[in-house]
Amino acid sequence: MSDNMLDAPVLVLVDRAPGGAPTSAALGLVSIARGLTSGDVVALVVGDVDADTIAALAAVGASRLLTADLGGRETVAAVAADAVVAAVKSVSPAVALVGSDYRGKEIAGRAAVLLGSACASDVGDLRVVGGELHASKLVLSGTWSTTMTVSAQADSTPVISVHPSAAEPVPPATGAEELPVEAVDVPLTAEAAAVKVVSRELADAAAGPDLSEAQRVVVMGRGTDGDLDLVHSLADPLQAAIGATRVACDEGWIERSAQVGQTGASIAPRLYIGLGVSGAVHHTSGIQGAGTIVAVCDDSEAPIFEMADYGVVGDVAEVVPQLVEELERLRG
Numbered sequence: 001m002s003d004n005m006l007d008a009p010v011l012v013l014v015d016r017a018p019g020g021a022p023t024s025a026a027l028g029l030v031s032i033a034r035g036l037t038s039g040d041v042v043a044l045v046v047g048d049v050d051a052d053t054i055a056a057l058a059a060v061g062a063s064r065l066l067t068a069d070l071g072g073r074e075t076v077a078a079v080a081a082d083a084v085v086a087a088v089k090s091v092s093p094a095v096a097l098v099g100s101d102y103r104g105k106e107i108a109g110r111a112a113v114l115l116g117s118a119c120a121s122d123v124g125d126l127r128v129v130g131g132e133l134h135a136s137k138l139v140l141s142g143t144w145s146t147t148m149t150v151s152a153q154a155d156s157t158p159v160i161s162v163h164p165s166a167a168e169p170v171p172p173a174t175g176a177e178e179l180p181v182e183a184v185d186v187p188l189t190a191e192a193a194a195v196k197v198v199s200r201e202l203a204d205a206a207a208g209p210d211l212s213e214a215q216r217v218v219v220m221g222r223g224t225d226g227d228l229d230l231v232h233s234l235a236d237p238l239q240a241a242i243g244a245t246r247v248a249c250d251e252g253w254i255e256r257s258a259q260v261g262q263t264g265a266s267i268a269p270r271l272y273i274g275l276g277v278s279g280a281v282h283h284t285s286g287i288q289g290a291g292t293i294v295a296v297c298d299d300s301e302a303p304i305f306e307m308a309d310y311g312v313v314g315d316v317a318e319v320v321p322q323l324v325e326e327l328e329r330l331r332g
Contacts, residue, residue: 004128008094009040009064011087011157013080013107014057015099016045022053025099025164025213027060032167033097034061036128042066044087046074049181058179060170066090066184075200077103078192081110086186088115088157095133095150097126100161101212108161114189117156120148124163124268124289135160138288163268163289164213211258214241217269217290219260221245221283223276223297223316226253230317231275233324237331243267245283261286275316279304296320 010033015026022045033041043062045053047070057065068074068083084107088096096111098104100122112119125136136147150158211217218235220228222245235242243260244253260267261283268289275296277283284307287293295308296319305311312319 003130006037006094006128006131006133007039008037009042009091010037011042011044011084011091011093011096012062013084013087013096013098013104014043014045015101015104016047016053020047020050020053022056023099023164023210023213024168025210027056028164028167028213029097029099029162030057030060030062031170032126032162036126036133037094039094040064040091042087042091042093044068044083044184046070046080046083047072054179054181062179064091065179065181067181068184068186070186073197075197076192076195077106078110078195079186079188081107081114082188082192083184083186084111084159085114086184090184092155093157096157096159098159098161099213100163104161108159112159115156115159118150118158120150120158120160122163122266123160124166126160126162126166133158137163163266164210166268168215209239209241211241211243211260211265211267214267215269216240216271216273217243217260217267218273218275219243219245219277219287220248220254220275221277221297222247222251223278224248224253225276225317226251227317228253230320234273234275234320234327237324237327238271238273240271240273241269245277245280274304274308275320277304278302279307296323 012029012033015023017023040063042064043057044066046068066087073079098108105121120135123135123137132149135150216238218240220231244258249256249259262285266286270291272290273294293308294310295304296312296316298315300313
């Protein structure tokens with residue numbers, strides 16, 4: 001075994017979009033797993049799977065596929081946690097990975113308790129160093145980066161929730177192979193069986209790309225004066241998700257589910273564009289994991305410029321149309 005690879009399987013719980021296809025974040029998680037182990041990457045899908053799902057998981061490096069029939073109750077986090085526990089007992093992986101949205105964090109915590117193992121949450125980077133799994137994440141509003149070792153103890157598999165935008169799906173170098181499908185039986189705990197989802201509703205702000213896993217995000221701040229059409233004019237051609245500061249949400253310009261920051265979502269896109277965002281700490285604490293940060297603000301002293309890679313001092317109503325025009329020109 002290489003000191004930079006595990007030799008035991010890695011288990012990945014696959015999140016799915018409303019249509020049933022694996023989410024981009026789930027495919028990225030499989031890619032992460034492929035880079036951690038020389039053993040099997042075992043994808044766990046709850047519910048029925050079709051040929052397209054199987055092909056998509058094989059293409060990003062899954063070597064085994066477990067399916068669990070949960071009777072349509074997979075939206076209950078405790079039920080999904082029971083499925084993770086059953087899969088862990090079936091394949092004895094070195095680690096189990098889940099997405100780090102609100103549901104994934106609950107799944108990871110409960111599964112770790114049931115397994116009597118360790119749990120790390122909202123991890124932004126995973127790698128094997130000297131045969132040990134190292135998990136890194138930003139803490140304290142992004143002012144510190146912490147790295148911890150996570151290992152199995154006494155036959156207990158650790159469970160780690162990984163930030164949705166930690167990796168993009170990358171096909172394995174050897175190409176996809178046929179992916180065997182195996183059913184796993186999931187005994188439900190009494191606590192999971194006692195929970196029932198009464199209703200679910202997709203918020204309007206989530207109608208575009210999912211904010212938590214988006215690789216490109218355009219954020220509207222006070223300086224947009226509530227002009228959501230202006231924000232869409234830039235976000236749509238970039239296929240970017242739309243986020244907002246707390247002020248924008250407080251003003252009722254956009255749904256609360258779009259809020260980014262200390263009391264909203266923490267995001268780590270490859271490209272962040274802030275429109276009329278001043279950069280108050282309760283907002284910037286939620287974007288510390290962003291790759292390239294672009295800021296457009298009419299206040300040259302705004303704190304956002306201290307962390308921006310590119311900054312434009314100007315009125316967003318004048319700057320954004322110019323950006324959109326230049327994008328159209330570059331795309332021909």
